[in-house]
Amino acid sequence: MAKINMLQAINDALSLVLETDDKAILFGEDVGHFGGVFRATSGLQEKYGKERCFNTPLTEQGIAGFANGLASNGMTAIAEIQFADYIFPAIDQIVNESAKFRYRSGNEFNVGGITYRTPYGGGIAGGHYHSQSPEAYFTQTAGLKVVVPRNAYQAKGLLLASIRDKNPVVFFEPKRLYRANISEVPEGDYEIELGKAEVVREGKDITLLAWGAQMEIIEEAADMAAKQGISCEVIDLRTLAPWDIETVAASVKKTGRLLINHEAPLTGGFAGEIAATIQEECFLYLESPISRVCGLDTPYPLIHEKEYMPDALKTFEAIKATVKF
Structure with missing residues (x-):
């Protein structure tokens, strides 16, 4: 290593x-x-x-x-x-x-x-x-x-x-x-299977889902939520096509809640596809609407980059709102 x-x-x-x-x-x-x-x-x-x-x-x-x-x-x-x-x-x-x-x-x-x-x-x-x-x-x-x-x-x-x-x-x-x-x-050769999400952290109150750079964002938000007694399950999707419906659905059936975070704009973002599929798979298990914390529906701004980004604070606020729904 x-x-x-x-x-x-x-x-x-x-x-x-x-x-x-x-x-x-x-x-x-x-x-x-x-x-x-x-x-x-x-x-x-x-x-x-x-x-x-x-x-x-x-x-x-x-x-x-x-x-x-x-x-x-x-x-x-x-x-x-x-x-x-x-x-x-x-x-x-x-x-x-x-x-x-x-x-x-x-x-x-x-x-x-x-x-x-x-x-x-x-x-x-x-x-x-x-x-x-x-x-x-x-x-x-x-x-x-x-x-x-x-x-x-x-x-x-x-x-x-x-x-x-x-x-x-x-x-x-x-x-x-x-x-x-x-x-x-590892210094040698190894592969990670495509099409498989990874449960990075186990939890019981809400499932947080992201990929790429936003994973550190939802993990930070999960730490903030933990201080208020909210237990977050954290999943890295890793492969978006084909995506691992089974792992995500199993988690949502356990927690009853789902928050999806991605950096791309909200409209037409992949979170919408995930939300639609999970409500079909888990409708009777959901305790609140599926939440999306995403980029804004604007061209990516330079001086307002901080406002655009779906950061840990925005995610933390969405976690609280979803759990309290």
Whole structure:
């Protein structure tokens, strides 16, 4: 085990894949000698050569199209989109090609060897073009898996599982935790199963659900609630598509209450899908309406970032209101 940050854990995972899979190729804007804007790929071009880790032109649609072409020929394509905000030019290639390639060919061909890595979210004063959380757009698309880690340990295990999965994966990395989160991470190879949520903390009064960087927010809110005698069960969803309905429903049947926290705007956010499904699964067990603590329905603000963020205080107030309903 080694104490490393999330960037180092991601770099470790990518290095392991390049070392053990001779069909793996890593590419994106500035990922070569520069190591990417956040340095997640530092040293990999020097170690594995320019043929396996290289820069692309600044064209996200081209990056995704190139990934589709590589994967359709049996390669393991690991494409970096420099910021999740700029994944939108590539959305046609990801949603209409990557996701549907196997389906439209009747399983004759597939591009299951693709992983799209991209940093998402706010908290770094990046403004409205470098702070968005677009994960919900991709959860609507059959054929894609959507994965979000919460710390360095999770990032390495989930990324290795994503790259080796036989389906295209969009892997969102919480950029504000890149250097802020330090965890004990195995130096060797390990995977964390996709599609499985994790109960991080057991509780009896309310279930708190989040993913990625918001996990530390709901854990802080759970600590605040505990001081007032409220016992919170805390769950990390980890995989949004497919998401682990069984684990979440079992928790809500126990606690009778659910609060979902995500950084993306409220309207159309993935919390709405979770809430709809859980009220179908757990209607007779619910003691109060399902609560959503989310970002605002505005462009992501720069100077008002603190007001925009669904922080621990907002979450704590929502916990109290839900429990007292």
